[in-house]
Amino acid sequence: MDRYQRQTMLPEIGPQGQQKLAQARVLVVGAGGLGATLLPQLAGAGVGFLRVCDDDRVEVHNLHRQTLFTMQDVGQPKAVAARRALNALNPECEVEAVDIRLSGSSLDHALRDMDIVVDAADNFAITWLLSDACFSRGLPLISASVLGRQGYVGGFCAGAPSYRALFPQLPSSAANCSTAGVMGPAVATLGALQAQMTLSVLLGLEPSPLGCMVNCDFVNWRFGQFRFDGAPEPTEAIIPFLDAQMLTAEDCIVELRSVEEAPVSVAAQAQRILPAELAAWQPPASGRIVLVCASGIRAGRAAQQLKERGYRDLALVAADYIPGE
Numbered sequence: 486m487d488r489y490q491r492q493t494m495l496p497e498i499g500p501q502g503q504q505k506l507a508q509a510r511v512l513v514v515g516a517g518g519l520g521a522t523l524l525p526q527l528a529g530a531g532v533g534f535l536r537v538c539d540d541d542r543v544e545v546h547n548l549h550r551q552t553l554f555t556m557q558d559v560g561q562p563k564a565v566a567a568r569r570a571l572n573a574l575n576p577e578c579e580v581e582a583v584d585i586r587l588s589g590s591s592l593d594h595a596l597r598d599m600d601i602v603v604d605a606a607d608n609f610a611i612t613w614l615l616s617d618a619c620f621s622r623g624l625p626l627i628s629a630s631v632l633g634r635q636g637y638v639g640g641f642c643a644g645a646p647s648y649r650a651l652f653p654q655l656p657s658s659a660a661n662c663s664t665a666g667v668m669g670p671a672v673a674t675l676g677a678l679q680a681q682m683t684l685s686v687l688l689g690l691e692p693s694p695l696g697c698m699v700n701c702d703f704v705n706w707r708f709g710q711f712r713f714d715g716a717p718e719p720t721e722a723i724i725p726f727l728d729a730q731m732l733t734a735e736d737c738i739v740e741l742r743s744v745e746e747a748p749v750s751v752a753a754q755a756q757r758i759l760p761a762e763l764a765a766w767q768p769p770a771s772g773r774i775v776l777v778c779a780s781g782i783r784a785g786r787a788a789q790q791l792k793e794r795g796y797r798d799l800a801l802v803a804a805d806y807i808p809g810e
Contacts, residue, residue: 488575489531502688503531507577509687510534510598514587514615515605516563517541518667519629521553522676523605523683528571528578530684535571535578538595539564540586550669587611588728592618603683604628605676609656610781610803614726616641616648625695627682629675634668634703636675639713640682645696646716653719655785671703724788727775727800737769741778741787742804751777751804763787768796777802 487493493503509532513520516539527535543551543558543566551563558566564582571580585591587606596602596618604615607630619626625643630636641648678701682694696714700707729751732738738755740747741763750757758766760783768774774796776784781803788799 506531507533510600512536512599513603513605514538516567518550518672519605519676521551522673523680524567525574526680528575536581537564537567538583538587550672590728590730601625601686603679610726612648620647625686627679629679631672631675634671637700638675638678639698640695650716650718651713655782724799727802736773736775738775741783751802763790773798775800777804779805
């Protein structure tokens with residue numbers, strides 16, 4: 486029996502749709518909890534090429550939710566272990582393992598020749614980075630986030646509003662699965678929804694998931710969706726996220742972390758100015774000001790303060806997410 490018979494018998498797919506999937510090229514950023522569910526769904530459906538980008542390694546505490554991996558994978562790069570598992574699942578799917586952390590300087594390579602981007606990193610700095618890049622390139626973006634027993638998944642860009650249109654402000658905290666916990670089935674549900682949205686975009690099914698947000702609340706057992714097709718894009722200039730490779734000698738780099746938190750900053754010329762000291766600080770009259778913190782939240786707040794003082798040439802660095810940090 487043909488591997489894809491159960492889906493090609495659907496009139497909205499058929500042999501023509503299966504051929505579309507075979508020719509599709511998908512970037513998946515993150516091979517953790519979300520990726521562990523969506524990746525085998527995409528490979529199983531017959532997506533022809535998957536580029537998996539993740540610099541993390543499999544740890545024992547991942548296995549309760551990242552069921553793509555086994556005890557034999559502990560200590561291995563997640564992208565490499567994912568490629569091995571997906572090759573065993575469907576040899577017809579070509580998988581490229583990219584064992585690096587996505588950042589501004591590696592973005593162009595990661596996006597090269599892709600048809601759609603799946604954001605499974607569950608990190609707002611990476612989501613904004615991907616959304617900005619996908620919006621400018623006209624690439625669809627499927628992004629999800631989950632914490633505890635709640636989460637959401639949405640389709641952005643490529644004719645739909647960007648992530649910034651729906652979430653113009655930084656989150657109030659940097660809580661994530663590592664700090665606040667998460668249940669495996671909640672993650673798997675959101676990952677499966679990402680896979681379904683991705684396949685629907687690749688197949689051109691209507692209504693499109695681009696411009697649609699689905700919320701899942703496993704605390705109160707409430708599920709809902711809404712469309713945001715008309716959400717306006719922010720009118721203010723975008724403050725980009727950078728990494729250490731994108732800094733220059735002319736940048737005014739402001740390290741917002743204390744010496745105790747970050748004994749070594751991202752650059753030797755960084756000035757250490759704590760958030761409480763920012764109001765009294767006099768920035769240079771010209772040049773780019775780069776604000777550095779762990780997650781990007783303090784840097785974003787500092788950037789807002791400086792914008793209110795008339796400074797516009799600003800950038801952010803989320804130091805916890807710099808490759809090699």
